[in-house]
Ligand SMILES: Nc1ncnc2c1ncn2[C@@H]1O[C@H](COP(=O)(O)OP(=O)(O)OP(=O)(O)O)[C@@H](O)[C@H]1O
């Protein structure tokens with residue numbers, strides 16, 4: 001069932017490429033293992049997991065990992081108002097996502113697991129190894145068959161990445177998600193700009209600009225494909241607004257600046273701003289045009305042509 005053609009087809013409508021990663025996730029889940037997807041932001045971890053859960057027809061509890069995810073929020077709590085009248089009766093317990101997933105035998109998907117507080121992480125670690133959980137005044141909850149934890153995290157995120165290493169890594173199967181090929185990133189952007197008149201040639205250059213932010217020596221962090229999608233979408237609407245085309249340099253640079261200058265992080269000690277660096281990359285990819293934006297004045301207000309708003 002798990003590798004049927006229909007499942008593959010269903011997945012390929014939602015996920016561009018990632019055939020191997022999809023196979024690995026499906027295989028690990030079929031083997032009843034917990035899974036950790038590790039990769040930079042925007043590499044399709046959530047997209048892939050949603051597609052797999054949907055494709056396999058399994059239930060899915062989604063939890064956003066952050067500092068406010070206390071054990072009570074994850075596990076559940078006794079409704080204080082009802083406890084006054086009814087006492088600590090099991091019917092008064094409000095299941096949190098962990099208990100729901102354990103009872104239903106479904107997937108618990110925790111985003112950004114490295115951001116959750118230590119005590120919450122310890123609850124998950126116990127459940128992963130024991131398959132059960134002891135909740136004060138409620139008793140022991142045993143995970144139904146099919147319960148699995150799927151976690152995602154960004155390896156380059158300084159906050160807490162080291163903290164989770166030993167105990168969590170030893171209880172999960174890890175699948176690394178790196179950036180996809182240029183062709184696959186173009187296909188992702190194309191899916192998000194369907195119906196627009198953007199040409200393949202322009203789109204491949206836009207993706208190239210974004211990819212170069214990842215290896216630029218002055219940038220510590222580059223943009224994910226999310227930046228490429230925004231770049232293309234903003235370029236399309238800006239061209240419309242200015243009664244111009246995405247090929248027009250003033251439209252292209254402004255769209256690139258809006259989409260990318262906040263996403264990239266300049267290396268400490270660098271003298272240039274993110275606007276200057278994005279403009280330079282745009283010029284390197286799309287070509288420098290005499291008298292056009294960025295000529296010696298990167299990031300300066302752009303010539304908007306004759307259109308008035
Ligand atoms: N392989 C892919 N197929 C289709 N869309 C993709 C793919 N990879 C990324 N995307 C698109 O890029 C965006 C970011 O993907 P997603 O949210 O899945 O990334 P993520 O790895 O979960 O990011 P984060 O670490 O920030 O949570 C989404 O809008 C998604 O549609």
Ligand SMILES: [Mg+2]
Nearest residue numbers: 045046111152
């Ligand atoms: Mg995600």
